Amino acid sequence: MNDRTLNIALQFGIAAVERDTGIGKDTLRVWERRYGFPQPQRDASGDRLYPLDQVERLRLIKRLLDGGRRPAQIVPLSMQELDALARETPLSPAATEADPLAEGAQTPAPSSHSDEVNHYLALLKRHDGELLRRSLQQDVMRMGIGRFISEVIAPLTVGVGDAWMRGELEVFEEHLYSEVLQRVLRTVISAIPQGDEAQSRPKVLLTTVPQEPHTLGLLMVEAMLALEGCRCVQLGAQMPLGDILKAVQAHAADVLVLSFSPILQTAQVLDALTELRSRMPQAVDIWVGGSHVALRRRLPEGIRVTGALSDLGESVQDWRQRHQQPPAASIAQTQPQSRD
Ligand code: B12
Numbered sequence: 001m002n003d004r005t006l007n008i009a010l011q012f013g014i015a016a017v018e019r020d021t022g023i024g025k026d027t028l029r030v031w032e033r034r035y036g037f038p039q040p041q042r043d044a045s046g047d048r049l050y051p052l053d054q055v056e057r058l059r060l061i062k063r064l065l066d067g068g069r070r071p072a073q074i075v076p077l078s079m080q081e082l083d084a085l086a087r088e089t090p091l092s093p094a095a096t097e098a099d100p101l102a103e104g105a106q107t108p109a110p111s112s113h114s115d116e117v118n119h120y121l122a123l124l125k126r127h128d129g130e131l132l133r134r135s136l137q138q139d140v141m142r143m144g145i146g147r148f149i150s151e152v153i154a155p156l157t158v159g160v161g162d163a164w165m166r167g168e169l170e171v172f173e174e175h176l177y178s179e180v181l182q183r184v185l186r187t188v189i190s191a192i193p194q195g196d197e198a199q200s201r202p203k204v205l206l207t208t209v210p211q212e213p214h215t216l217g218l219l220m221v222e223a224m225l226a227l228e229g230c231r232c233v234q235l236g237a238q239m240p241l242g243d244i245l246k247a248v249q250a251h252a253a254d255v256l257v258l259s260f261s262p263i264l265q266t267a268q269v270l271d272a273l274t275e276l277r278s279r280m281p282q283a284v285d286i287w288v289g290g291s292h293v294a295l296r297r298r299l300p301e302g303i304r305v306t307g308a309l310s311d312l313g314e315s316v317q318d319w320r321q322r323h324q325q326p327p328a329a330s331i332a333q334t335q336p337q338s339r340d
Pocket residue numbers: 021022062063066067068092093094095097100153154155157158159160161162165174175178211213214215216217218220221257258259260261262263264287288289290291292306307308309312
């Protein structure tokens with residue numbers, strides 16, 4: 001490939017840039033006029049062509065926007081200035097999982113990962129998915145499922161998101177992490193013994209609403225509920241609301257669990273919850289969690305915000321008391337203890 005063909009290959013049309021960065025075409029055109037960046041070249045028919053370095057700068061801008069910066073603050077900055085900003089950007093809201101409802105939880109301290117998180121980030125950088133999987137599975141065996149999830153997986157997933165936002169992890173590395181973690185969590189969940197259906201109440205259906213692709217939190221919730229002896233039906237991401245209602249009915253679910261990352265608009269979260277609550281029988285509980293800021297607001301009547309994974313046991317006990325169910329054999333106590 002000569003210099004000229006290489007140069008052409010490394011230019012992208014506006015649709016490709018939109019797809020790659022998540023920044024809409026209209027926004028790209030407005031920024032060009034308003035801030036003088038990006039500065040695309042034009043092809044023979046006058047269509048915009050963006051060189052690779054500008055696409056990379058746009059990706060970093062998008063990460064900072066997702067982290068709460070405003071376009072006017074960051075679009076005019078140079079790549080070096082953006083890099084510096086990305087390094088000092090505070091942790092994402094999900095990092096406050098321990099107490100997501102606390103005052104000021106939106107402005108957490110700057111990143112400092114535990115040794116465990118740094119160890120796994122380093123493994124991820126080696127691109128060895130099998131080693132990563134084995135290492136995670138050894139930690140489950142060593143620590144027990146409950147501690148593994150709350151002490152390793154939850155902070156590690158937040159750490160992966162922050163490393164990605166700072167530009168320390170590539171998109172393909174983040175995807176590898178998600179795939180490996182899903183496999184590990186599914187293996188863990190399937191190894192948890194289940195009682196018969198009548199003894200495993202509440203029966204819980206887990207899913208996310210349309211536009212919400214993040215399911216790792218939901219898998220962690222499923223594992224914790226299975227440890228509490230609940231029967232779980234995992235339906236994965238992005239279920240149309242009408243289908244959620246049908247599924248709740250078809251499975252005769254007692255509880256619907258929904259997870260919300262920060263990517264939805266607040267109005268989307270509130271609308272979905274209002275609609276589901278109003279169309280679903282009152283006898284079915286709705287439990288919500290995740291790092292979306294809307295969950296810290298006043299939610300429609302009849303929605304239970306169970307912010308932290310550690311509070312799930314209490315929600316289950318409370319449900320069993322209200323429904324006069326005998327406590328199911330919780331598997332949580334039978335997990336291996338740490339050797340430390
Ligand atoms: C993995 C991941 C992905 C994976 C998801 C794979 C999968 N199958 O889930 C993929 C690669 C698909 C992805 C895509 C995107 N992602 Co993403 N992703 C993440 C990441 C790293 C982890 C998400 C996650 O699962 N978190 C799970 C846990 C750790 O967090 P949590 O949701 O708060 O849940 C915790 C508790 O709240 C609790 N919990 C959760 N739910 C519930 C429910 C109940 C009932 C209870 C009790 C508890 C509970 O359990 C967890 C335990 O700690 C986060 C980083 C982060 N900090 O979360 C970014 C993150 C959520 N993603 C982000 C973005 C921007 C995107 C994209 C839009 C990127 C893009 N430009 O394309 C796309 C989405 C495109 C789309 N619309 O389809 C941003 C959102 C920022 C924002 N303010 O909007 C984040 C925060 C990264 C960042 N720091 O910027 N992502």
